[in-house]
Amino acid sequence: MLTRFGKYILIMLKVFRKPDKMKVFWRQLVIEINNLGIESLGIVAIISVFMGAVVAIQTAYNIDNPLLPLSLVGFTTRQSVILEFSPTIISLILAGKVGSRIASEIGTMRVTEQIDALEIMGINPANYLIFPKITAAMIFNPVVIILSMGFGIMGGYFVSVFTTLYTPQDYLDGLRLDFDGFTIAYATIKTIIFAFLITSIAGFEGYSVKGGAIDVGASSTRAVVWSSIMIILFNLILTHLLLS
Amino acid sequence: MIEAHNISKSFGDHDVLKNISLKFVEGKTNLIIGKSGSGKTVLMKCLVGLHEVDQGSILFDERNFSGMTFSERKSIRKEIGMLFQGGALFDSMTVEENVMFPLTMYTNQTVEEKKERVNFCLQWVNLENANKLFPAELSGGMIKRVAIARAISMNPRYLFCDEPNSGLDPHTAGVIDDLIQQITSEFNITTVVNTHDMNSVIKIGDTISFIYNGKLWWEGDKSQILHTENQELNDFVFDTELTKRLKK
Numbered sequence: 001m002l003t004r005f006g007k008y009i010l011i012m013l014k015v016f017r018k019p020d021k022m023k024v025f026w027r028q029l030v031i032e033i034n035n036l037g038i039e040s041l042g043i044v045a046i047i048s049v050f051m052g053a054v055v056a057i058q059t060a061y062n063i064d065n066p067l068l069p070l071s072l073v074g075f076t077t078r079q080s081v082i083l084e085f086s087p088t089i090i091s092l093i094l095a096g097k098v099g100s101r102i103a104s105e106i107g108t109m110r111v112t113e114q115i116d117a118l119e120i121m122g123i124n125p126a127n128y129l130i131f132p133k134i135t136a137a138m139i140f141n142p143v144v145i146i147l148s149m150g151f152g153i154m155g156g157y158f159v160s161v162f163t164t165l166y167t168p169q170d171y172l173d174g175l176r177l178d179f180d181g182f183t184i185a186y187a188t189i190k191t192i193i194f195a196f197l198i199t200s201i202a203g204f205e206g207y208s209v210k211g212g213a214i215d216v217g218a219s220s221t222r223a224v225v226w227s228s229i230m231i232i233l234f235n236l237i238l239t240h241l242l243l244s
Numbered sequence: 245m246i247e248a249h250n251i252s253k254s255f256g257d258h259d260v261l262k263n264i265s266l267k268f269v270e271g272k273t274n275l276i277i278g279k280s281g282s283g284k285t286v287l288m289k290c291l292v293g294l295h296e297v298d299q300g301s302i303l304f305d306e307r308n309f310s311g312m313t314f315s316e317r318k319s320i321r322k323e324i325g326m327l328f329q330g331g332a333l334f335d336s337m338t339v340e341e342n343v344m345f346p347l348t349m350y351t352n353q354t355v356e357e358k359k360e361r362v363n364f365c366l367q368w369v370n371l372e373n374a375n376k377l378f379p380a381e382l383s384g385g386m387i388k389r390v391a392i393a394r395a396i397s398m399n400p401r402y403l404f405c406d407e408p409n410s411g412l413d414p415h416t417a418g419v420i421d422d423l424i425q426q427i428t429s430e431f432n433i434t435t436v437v438n439t440h441d442m443n444s445v446i447k448i449g450d451t452i453s454f455i456y457n458g459k460l461w462w463e464g465d466k467s468q469i470l471h472t473e474n475q476e477l478n479d480f481v482f483d484t485e486l487t488k489r490l491k492k
Contacts, residue, residue, distance in 0.1 A: 021349055113332040116294055120404075121346050122321030124314070 008204045014126035015134065015203070028132035036098050036133060036199075037140030041147065043097065044090055048081075048148040051089065052155025055080050060165040070166040074156065074174020079183070081152035087187040088235050090148045091194035094141065095227040099202040102133055103223035106206025107216035115207070130203035137195035145191045146184070186242050193238065194231050201227040245270050246291065246402060246434055251300030251310075253283075253290055260286045262458045263300070271432045273425055273448045277440060278455035279480060285406060287455060288438045292326060292404055293317055304402065322350055325395030325433075327405040327424075331387035333379040339366070339390050340375035346398045365393040369423060385416035392423055396431070403427065405437040409444055417441060421448050440480075442487060445469060454480065 019025035059076040106129055109115050118125040153175065160168040202223035209219045246268040253261040260283045268274040278284045289295040291302055293309060302310040304320050312320070333342050343362045347353055353361070366372060369389035379387060388408060395403060405424060409417035425448045428435040439445065445452060449466035454477050456462075462477045469481060482488050 024348060108335075112330055112335075113328045114334055117326065117328060117332040117334075119294060120292055120321060120324055120326045121349065122318040123349060 007208060008201075011126055011130075011204050011207055012200060014124060015130045015200070017124055017127045017131075019127060019131065020123050024128075025132060028128070029136055032132045032136035033140045035101075036136050037144055040094060040097060040144060043093065044144055044148050045151050047090065047093060048086065048151035049155040049158070051085050052077055052081055052152030053159050054155075055085065055152070056156030056159045056171070057163075057165065060159075069174075070170040071174035071177060073160075073166050074171040075177045076174070077156040077171075078153060078175050078179075081156075082149050082183045082187055086145050086148040086152055087190040087194065088231065090145055091141070091191060091198065091231050092228055094144075095194075095198045095231060096224050098137065099198050099223045099227045100220045102199060102202035103206040103220040104216055106130070106203060107209035107219045110207065110209045111212055111216060126203075126207060130200070130207065133203060134196060134199040137199045138192050141195035142188045142191045145187060149184075149187070186238075189242065190235065190238050193234055197230045197234060198227045201230060245305060246436065247303040248287075248291065249301045249303070251287075251290060251297045251302065253286055253295060253298050260458050261290065261297075264455075264458075264460045265300075266453055266460060266463075268434050268436050269451055270434045271429060272450035273428050273435045273437060274451045274453070275445060275449045276436065276438045276453050276455060277445055277480070279440065282455045283458040284438050284455045288404060288406055288436065291436065292324060293321070322346075322398060323401040325398065325400035325403045327388065327391045327395050327403070327408050329407045329410055331379070331391040333382075333387060333390055333394070335379055337378075338375065339371070339377050339379075339382070339393075342379070342390060343394045343397050346394065350398065361397060362393075365397050366390075368396065368427070369393045384411050385413075385419065388412065388416075388420050389423070392420070392427070396427055399431065400433060403433045403435040405435065405439075407438055407440070409439065409441045414443065417443065418447070424448060442481060442484070445481075456480075 056073050056077045059073045060070070063070065063072060106115075109129070115125045115129070118128060157168065157171055160166050160171040205219040205223040205226070209215050248264060248266045250263050250265055251261055252259070252263055264287065276284045276287060286295060290297050297310055300310070301308055304323075307320060309317060309320055334345065337345065340359070340362050343365050344358050347358045347361060351358070362375070363372070366374065369392050371386060371389050371393065374382070374386065374390070379390070382390065403424070408420050408424060412420065421444050424435060424437060427433060437444065437448070446466055449469065452464055452466065452469055453460060454462040456476050462472065462474045464472065469477070472478065
């Protein structure tokens with residue numbers, strides 16, 4: 001494991017270099033923002049709406065004390081979605097979607113000698129392939145997560161409209177209660193670090209593939225497993241550092 | 245001219261290349277031949293810097309390539325074109341974008357100038373109307389021809405071809421051989437071809453180096469190879485049923 005970590009660091013040292021041609025880098029960056037970010041918006045929106053709705057229903061279900069106001073549903077949904085569900089759970093979902101895509105794409109390029117072709121041309125393949133992906137995710141994932149927060153909170157609102165568990169006014173009152181802007185900053189910081197972990201680990205796994213199709217599949221699985229583990233670990237560390 | 249001086253390469257305990265010295269001549273098609281597993285692909289990968297040699301040196305026109313760092317090698321790599329066994333075309337790009345890629349990375353040409361160069365290279369390989377196709381839409385022979393077009397797009401001084409005929413029918417293989425030979429003589433390139441196809445050997449082998457068990461076993465040309473006394477080379481050359489019958 002230590003050897004693999006050493007190899008990861010060595011590849012990251014190759015990744016974080018000045019791109020061979022900035023014009024090409026900007027073009028790649030736009031492509032990756034589309035591939036990794038915009039194409040994930042659909043699944044993120046669906047999951048977020050349902051996630052917010054479920055959190056709201058569960059909170060309402062647990063409030064059986066008449067002294068507790070129903071506006072707590074809105075408050076709890078907002079806090080849960082902003083602090084944990086959107087940054088962490090959506091990042092875990094992106095680790096599966098984006099991580100496997102990156103690892104299999106780069107891994108296939110490795111086994112079909114496309115990476116060798118880049119190297120022969122004098123291009124730094126790690127920088128050319130991985131750097132735009134890391135940059136795109138670190139720039140656009142916060143946007144995805146903030147949209148996810150909006151969708152999650154909307155999910156809770158839909159419950160108030162379509163059920164009698166609590167009223168829309170209760171929910172909106174709860175949303176406005178004791179809002180601390182730092183929670184958004186905390187979620188954004190987490191998201192940026194998770195984005196780096198997802199793309200760099202997946203890039204490393206794909207880049208270091210040796211063999212054929214089975215090895216590409218295995219690298220894709222490793223990318224998802226390791227980035228998920230790292231997200232959970234860093235979630236704990238960052239939460240402790242930023243909130244305690 | 246490309247020179248390899250006493251190069252050795254091993255993977256773990258396995259010595260793949262043992263003290264090989266070779267010269268590849270400018271304007272000639274220089275063939276490296278040998279059985280599968282003899283070390284010829286590793287030799288080619290060492291020559292282009294995809295593997296680092298354990299000892300020895302590689303010189304490109306007296307420039308010590310093996311002693312250079314990645315960034316120092318860039319100037320030589322711009323002069324290298326390589327045709328990979330599977331073509332190694334970029335899946336996400338069209339034929340035109342594949343051939344244009346080195347020009348985009350290393351020149352400041354306008355789009356029109358690059359397109360003109362791409363069309364010139366595609367004409368060379370008889371693929372005038374394939375610009376907008378993706379690699380997945382091409383046949384094996386077309387992939388090789390696009391790869392050749394990409395390899396010559398930067399006017400290389402050195403061309404490396406790793407088993408250019410593998411997976412091709414004899415006719416298409418002959419077309420690829422002809423292209424390699426034409427490009428070599430027309431542009432005065434130092435071409436190194438890695439093959440075990442005897443048709444190619446007889447057809448385009450201006451110089452031939454036979455690698456056996458990681459060692460340079462025999463050197464000569466296409467006129468000498470059929471009359472050599474070297475036992476291992478004879479076993480390799482006359483290994484197929486067809487060549488055995490022809491020999492009889």
